[in-house]
Amino acid sequence: MQYWFFKALSRFLCLLPYGLVLSTGRILGKLYYYIAAKQRNRATRQMMRSLNISKVEADSLARKMFDNIGKNFVEILRTPKLTKDNYQDFITINHLERFEDALAKGHGVVLLTAHIGNWEWLGAALAYAGLPLSSVIKRQPNDQHTRLLNEYREMVGMEIFSRGTTELVGAAKALKKGRVLAFLADQDAGPGGAFIDFLGIPASTPLGPAVFAKRFKSPIVPVFMLRDKDGKHIAQVHEPFYFNDTGNEEQDLYNITVKMTNLIESVIRENPSQWMWFQKRWNTPLNEEKQAGKHHAKKGAGKHE
Structure with a gap:
């Protein structure tokens, strides 16, 4: 049922002018921002940690990110209208x-x-x-x-x-x-x-x-x-x-x-x-033993340069 729902939505979006499709994407992006609390919180947390920014700044970036995701979503569904x-x-x-x-x-x-x-x-x-x-x-x-x-x-x-x-x-x-x-x-x-x-x-x-x-x-x-x-x-x-x-x-x-x-x-x-800041990019824990081996390999490589 999900496949056919998205196919139907795709056909509908293909009937709309591109500007209206982007406006629809912005609305969906805002909606996604508010309902996807888990993804939103993960995104802002990872932004704060990696970019060394405040929560206010991270939240502003997250809103723009979700806006872009909404536009991506409707554009992808409109792919049948994209031609050579x-x-x-x-x-x-x-x-x-x-x-x-x-x-x-x-x-x-x-x-x-x-x-x-x-x-x-x-x-x-x-x-x-x-x-x-x-x-x-x-x-x-x-x-x-x-x-x-x-x-x-x-x-x-x-x-x-x-x-x-x-x-x-x-x-x-x-x-x-x-x-x-x-x-x-x-x-x-x-x-x-x-x-x-x-x-x-x-x-x-x-x-x-x-x-x-x-x-x-x-x-x-x-x-x-x-x-x-x-x-x-x-x-x-x-x-x-x-x-x-x-x-x-x-x-x-x-x-x-x-x-x-x-x-x-x-x-x-x-x-x-x-x-996409909410993806689980750092999901695998660091293998310290493997990293130590890599460090020694790098030192050994440097001795032969």
Whole structure:
């Protein structure tokens, strides 16, 4: 029933002018702010801790964050109205040529992004711009939400693989074929992740983007979608960088993951109201023994430089 409810809501939103859709999103965002006390409190608490701001300042940022989430929600449901012919009316992609240059090297591209702005429309825009786009996704807790999101992702031309499943074999094949493989790299990675300082606090961080970049010698191209003041979007494509193989695989994977994490952090600090602060980014407790081993590995690597 949830799937069909959201499909019906999607059809209704597709009938509305874009300005009215955004106004609806703002209303839903305000409503969500008031009814989602658990998420609101977690967001403000994590903002205060990571940004070193007062509760009043955190609450102001949280209101803007929920406003953006409301707009994202209605825009995602309006995805069937987003087409190859009209996406540029809503989304500007800066430096698309950086992707094209990276793809020309013939090793595929690892796309690095995060839950900033409307990341779902980022995928749609890049696919409509002609990039052969695949994505590694984390399934939603509700399968019906995943079903609808994947339906819209495939509608715009994306290829989808689920994290933590045998589908990752297909993701590897996608890179081997020279496709762009996208990762949202700002989620808790569980016990298998690398503990890296993120917004001032150690967080379990996924190594997937680094592992794929190493294995296939793929350039890493960071890109982040930001909502502009007029409500529309700008996709900022950053300069590519590469896995640096020194022969110490564990340390090399760690170092490039630190670089990716620092970049994501800098974008969040510059646009704090556009990141999902209530996600459980620091859910996995710090493994002190693992960190001690990492510290010794870093010291050992330094002796050979």
